[in-house]
Amino acid sequence: MQRKKFSRSKRKQSISLEKIFKNQQVVIASHNPGKVNEFKSLFSKYDIRILTSSDINISDVEEVGRSFRKNALIKVQSIPNDFIGISDDSGLCVKSLAGKPGIYSARFSKKCGGWYKAMEKIYEEIKIQKRPDFSAKFFCVIAIKFKNGKIYTYSGEVKGTLKWPPSGKNGFGYDPFFIPKNFNHTFGEMQHSTKIFNDHRYVAFRKLIKAHLPCS
Numbered sequence: 001m002q003r004k005k006f007s008r009s010k011r012k013q014s015i016s017l018e019k020i021f022k023n024q025q026v027v028i029a030s031h032n033p034g035k036v037n038e039f040k041s042l043f044s045k046y047d048i049r050i051l052t053s054s055d056i057n058i059s060d061v062e063e064v065g066r067s068f069r070k071n072a073l074i075k076v077q078s079i080p081n082d083f084i085g086i087s088d089d090s091g092l093c094v095k096s097l098a099g100k101p102g103i104y105s106a107r108f109s110k111k112c113g114g115w116y117k118a119m120e121k122i123y124e125e126i127k128i129q130k131r132p133d134f135s136a137k138f139f140c141v142i143a144i145k146f147k148n149g150k151i152y153t154y155s156g157e158v159k160g161t162l163k164w165p166p167s168g169k170n171g172f173g174y175d176p177f178f179i180p181k182n183f184n185h186t187f188g189e190m191q192h193s194t195k196i197f198n199d200h201r202y203v204a205f206r207k208l209i210k211a212h213l214p215c216s
Helices: 008-014 033-046 068-076 102-112 115-127 200-212
Strands: 025-028 049-052 084-094 135-145 151-162 178-180
Touching (some): 025 033, 033 049, 033 200, 068 084, 084 200, 102 115, 115 151, 151 200
Antiparallel strands (some): 084 135, 151 178
């Protein structure tokens, strides 16, 4: 029996993804003010109404996944199907530390007693390596769940170098510790309007917008 052959263009035409339309409500599955503000800025030109987990009385969820994608899925599944939900899981992955702290980036900070102490701990761990390598990347997975329960995920990363001491009071988390490739300043030193359109979250967000926002 001969197999039916389909052209690439026909396969593309057969795929119809769910869309976000103007003035729809989208719930960001996060209690992190810095992360929520970034999403609000990214969506600002699209006339999308942004809510948060707090706005609909959804508690923070425990991140028990073994990957960024699984944690993003856990978070977005906390949003009821009455809403379109968006979540992300992201972290700092240090090359010479085998990708750590990775999915444990926020928890590592809490364990160390704060972001500065976490950055200092990472710096010290790199320094004692035989061949210290300060290469690192920020990695992100964004998940979006529609009212019909369908979920899509998109990833993004930005490579760069860690620096000591940290510089800048903008951004949040490990931003003052990280200089992205092709820049001379840390994310923490950048203006918000510059940083949000050059970071890992934006790389993933662009893919989401291209797939799910009409005429984007």
